[in-house]
Amino acid sequence: MILVGTRKGLFFVEDGRIASVHFPGVQVPMVLRDPRDGAIYAALDHGHFGGKLHRSDDEGKTWEELTPPTFPPKPDDVEDIYCPMRKIVIPWSLKLTWELTPGGADEPGVLWAGVIPSAVFKSTDRGATWELNRPLWDQPGRAKWMGGGFDYPGVHSIAVDPADSKHVTIAISSGGVWQTRDGGATWAATSTGMHNSYSPPGQEGEPEGQDPHRMVVCPGDPKRAWVQHHCGMYRSDDGCDTWVELKDVEPSTFGFAVAVHPTDGDTAWFAPAKSDMERMAADARVVVVRTRDGGKSFETLTNGLPQEHAYDLIFRHCLDVDSTGDRLAMGSTTGSLWTSDDGGDSWATVSEHLPPVYCVRFG
Amino acid sequence: MPTIGFTANVAKYVDVSPPRLTGDTVRAALEDLFAINPKLRSYVLDDQGAVRTHVVVFVNGEAIADRATLSEAVKDDDEIFIAQALSGG
Numbered sequence: 001m002i003l004v005g006t007r008k009g010l011f012f013v014e015d016g017r018i019a020s021v022h023f024p025g026v027q028v029p030m031v032l033r034d035p036r037d038g039a040i041y042a043a044l045d046h047g048h049f050g051g052k053l054h055r056s057d058d059e060g061k062t063w064e065e066l067t068p069p070t071f072p073p074k075p076d077d078v079e080d081i082y083c084p085m086r087k088i089v090i091p092w093s094l095k096l097t098w099e100l101t102p103g104g105a106d107e108p109g110v111l112w113a114g115v116i117p118s119a120v121f122k123s124t125d126r127g128a129t130w131e132l133n134r135p136l137w138d139q140p141g142r143a144k145w146m147g148g149g150f151d152y153p154g155v156h157s158i159a160v161d162p163a164d165s166k167h168v169t170i171a172i173s174s175g176g177v178w179q180t181r182d183g184g185a186t187w188a189a190t191s192t193g194m195h196n197s198y199s200p201p202g203q204e205g206e207p208e209g210q211d212p213h214r215m216v217v218c219p220g221d222p223k224r225a226w227v228q229h230h231c232g233m234y235r236s237d238d239g240c241d242t243w244v245e246l247k248d249v250e251p252s253t254f255g256f257a258v259a260v261h262p263t264d265g266d267t268a269w270f271a272p273a274k275s276d277m278e279r280m281a282a283d284a285r286v287v288v289v290r291t292r293d294g295g296k297s298f299e300t301l302t303n304g305l306p307q308e309h310a311y312d313l314i315f316r317h318c319l320d321v322d323s324t325g326d327r328l329a330m331g332s333t334t335g336s337l338w339t340s341d342d343g344g345d346s347w348a349t350v351s352e353h354l355p356p357v358y359c360v361r362f363g
Numbered sequence: 364m365p366t367i368g369f370t371a372n373v374a375k376y377v378d379v380s381p382p383r384l385t386g387d388t389v390r391a392a393l394e395d396l397f398a399i400n401p402k403l404r405s406y407v408l409d410d411q412g413a414v415r416t417h418v419v420v421f422v423n424g425e426a427i428a429d430r431a432t433l434s435e436a437v438k439d440d441d442e443i444f445i446a447q448a449l450s451g452g
Contacts, residue, residue, distance in 0.1 A: 026376075048417040048447035049373060049406040065377070065402055071410040093410035 002329045003031040003040065004337060005317075005359035010042050012060060013329075016339065016350055022060055030317065032100040033363020034126075036108055040363065041127060043068075043097035043113075051094045051115075055127055069094055069113045069121035069130040083153075085146045090117045096150070099317075101158040104165025114155030118145050118172050122184065133184045136170075141189065144208040145175035148230070156316055159217035159225070159240075169240045171215035171227065176207045177240055193243035197231045214316040215240070216260040216268070224265025224294075228258040228316070233270060235295045246295045251282035257319035257330075264325065266294040269301075269344055271314035271330060279313055286310045288319070288330065290344050304347030305338060312336055315358060322362040331357030365392050365437045370446040377402050384443075389420060390433035392443060407445055417448045 002013040005028030012020045023044060030043040040060060044052040054063040071092040080089045096116040103110025103122075113121040113130065119137050121130040136142075145153040153175050161167035166183035169190075176191035191207035199209050211230035217240065218224045225236040227243065232253045234243040247253070252272040261267035270289050274282040281287075286305040289298045306312070312332030319330045328340040330347075335354035338347040365386070369379040378400060386392035397404040409415050414430040421427070421444040427435050437443065 046376065046406070048415065049376065050409065050415055052376075052405070068405060070405070074411060091409070091411070 001033075001363055002320075002337075002339070003033060003359075003361045003363050004329075004331055004354065004357060005029060005031045005042070006331075006335075006355040006357050008355035011354065013337065013339075013350055016348060018351060020060060022063070023054075027358070029358045030097055030100050031359055031361055031363075032102070032111075033361065034102045034111070035363075036102060036105065037126075039126060041100055041111070043100060045096055051097050053097060053127055066127045067129060069097060069115055069119075069132070071119070071132055081143050083146050083151075084144055086151075088151065090142075090152055093117075095152060096154065098154045098156045099158050101160060104160050104162070107165050110165075112158045112160065112168065114158050114170060116150050116154030117152035118142065118154050118175055120155055120158065120170060120184065135180075135185055136178065136187050139187060141208045142175070144206070145172060148173055148211060157212070157215040159215065159222075161217075161222055161239075162219055163222065169215070169217060169225070171212040173213055174209065174211035174230075176210040177212060177215060177227070177243075179240060190241050191243065192241070193245065194227075194229060194234060195231060195245065213256045214258050216258055218260045218262070218265035220263030221265030224260070226258045226260050226268045226270075228255050228270055230254070230276060233258075233295075235268075237294075244295075249289060249298050250300065251285075251287065255314070256316040257314045259319045259321045259328065261321060261325040262323050264292075267292045267325070267343075268295070269319060269321065269328065270298075271319050273313055280311050281313065284309050284311060286312050286314075286332070286336075288328075288344050288347075301344040301347075303345060304340075304349070306336075317359040317361075318357050320360050320362055327362065329360045329362065331360040333357065364439055365441040365443055367392065367396060367443045367445070369444070372447055373403075373406055373445065377406055379403065387436060387438075388433065389422065389427055389429075389435045389437055389443065392437055393433065419446050419448050420444075421446065 004011040009024040010022040010028040027045040032041045040056045053066045053068040074092040099114030101112045111123045120133040157171035159169045189207040191210040194210040212227045215227045227234040233246040255272045257271040288301040331337045337350040364383040384392040384395045
C-alpha cells in the first residue's frame with residue numbers, strides 16, 4: 001500500500017488505484033506505517049486548530065486521536081530565541097509535525113517526531129505521550145537556525161541507525177545535520193562539507209547555517225547517506241559525518257526530495273527542480289535522476305512522466321522507495337501521483353487530480 | 364455557570380460537550396471544559412496556553428482581548444463562543 005498525505009486528506013493507494021480517503025479536507029503533512037506492529041500514524045494540520053496526531057490499528061477503518069507532540073511550558077528564566085534572519089520569536093509551540101520515524105527494532109513502541117519549530121520529540125508508548133528532547137532544543141547554536149518556506153526552522157528527516165538505536169541522525173531546514181550517539185542526551189553538528197551559497201561571505205560553510213532539504217540514510221549500508229540541499233546534492237560515505245558535493249548533475253542540482261535504495265547505498269533517486277527562485281519542473285518536464293554508482297554518474301528517467309507543460313514540484317517527503325528497492329512512488333504539488341515497478345525506468349500515473357501532495361510513503 | 368458553544372467546524376473533529384461550565388474567568392471556564400474533555404485543549408489553545416493564532420474566543424459576542432491569559436471575568440449567564448478566525452483557503 002502507498003500512503004499519500006495531501007493538503008486535503010490522506011489517501012490509501014492499492015494496486016494502482018485510490019482505495020480509500022481519510023480526513024477529507026484536512027492537511028496531512030506526514031504519515032507513517034510502523035513496520036514493527038503495523039500501526040498507521042497520520043499527522044494532521046488543521047490550520048486554525050493546530051497540529052494533531054492519529055493512529056489506526058485496523059488499516060484505517062478507525063482512527064484514535066492521540067496527544068500530539070506538545071512543548072512544555074516555557075520557563076520564565078529561559079530567554080526567547082529569535083530567527084536570525086527575520087528576528088521573530090521561535091515559539092515553544094507545535095506548528096507542524098514534519099517527520100515521523102520508528103525507533104529501532106529493539107525498541108518497540110518508540111517513535112521519533114521531527115517538528116516545526118525545530119525540535120525532536122520521542123514517544124515510548126506508540127505516540128500516546130511525547131517528550132521534547134531538551135538537549136537539542138537547548139543547543140546554543142539553535143539561535144543560528146532559521147525558517148525558509150515556513151516561518152520557523154524544522155526537523156524534517158530522522159534516521160535511526162539499524163545497528164544502534166541510540167545513534168540517531170537528523171536534518172534541519174535550516175540548521176544542518178545533527179547526530180546523537182547516546183539516544184538524544186548529546187548532539188553534534190555534522191554538516192562538514194556542505195556549502196550554503198546564499199550565506200553572507202565567509203559564512204558559506206558554517207555547519208549550522210546549512211539547509212538540507214531532505215536526508216536519507218541507506219538502511220542496509222548506513223555509512224552511505226544522501227542529501228538534497230538547498231544549494232546542491234550531497235553524499236556521505238562515513239555515516240553523515242562529512243559530505244561530498246555532487247556537481248554538474250542535469251537538469252538541476254536544486255530540489256527537495258531524495259530516496260535511497262534499502263540495501264544498495266550506491267543507488268539513489270532525486271527529483272530535480274528549476275532553481276530556488278522558480279521552484280518548478282525544469283523546462284516544464286518532470287524527471288527523476290538516478291545514480292547506481294554512488295553519484296559518479298546519473299541517468300535522467302522520463303518514461304511515463306509528463307514531458308511538456310508540466311509544472312509539478314516534488315516536495316521533500318514525496319519520493320519514496322519500498323523495501324525491495326524496485327518500487328517507487330512520487331507525488332507532486334499539482335496533485336499528480338506516479339509509481340514505478342522497475343526502479344524508475346518507467347512510471348505509471350495513478351492520478352493527476354489529487355490535492356497538492358505533502359507526503360508519499362510505502363506502508 | 365456560563366454556557367459554551369463552538370463553531371461547527373470544531374464540532375466536526377472533536378466532541379465539544381458539555382455545554383455548561385463553572386468558573387469566573389474565561390481561563391477558569393475553559394480549564395473546567397478541558398478537565399472533562401482533554402482533547403479539546405489543543406484545538407483552542409497553543410502549547411503555552413494562549414488562544415491559537417487563528418481561533419477567536421467570544422464572550423457575549425465580543426472577542427476577548429487578553430488572548431494570553433484569558434483573564435476576562437464571566438458570569439453565570441454569559442455565553443462563551445469559540446470560532447475560527449477567517450484565514451486560509
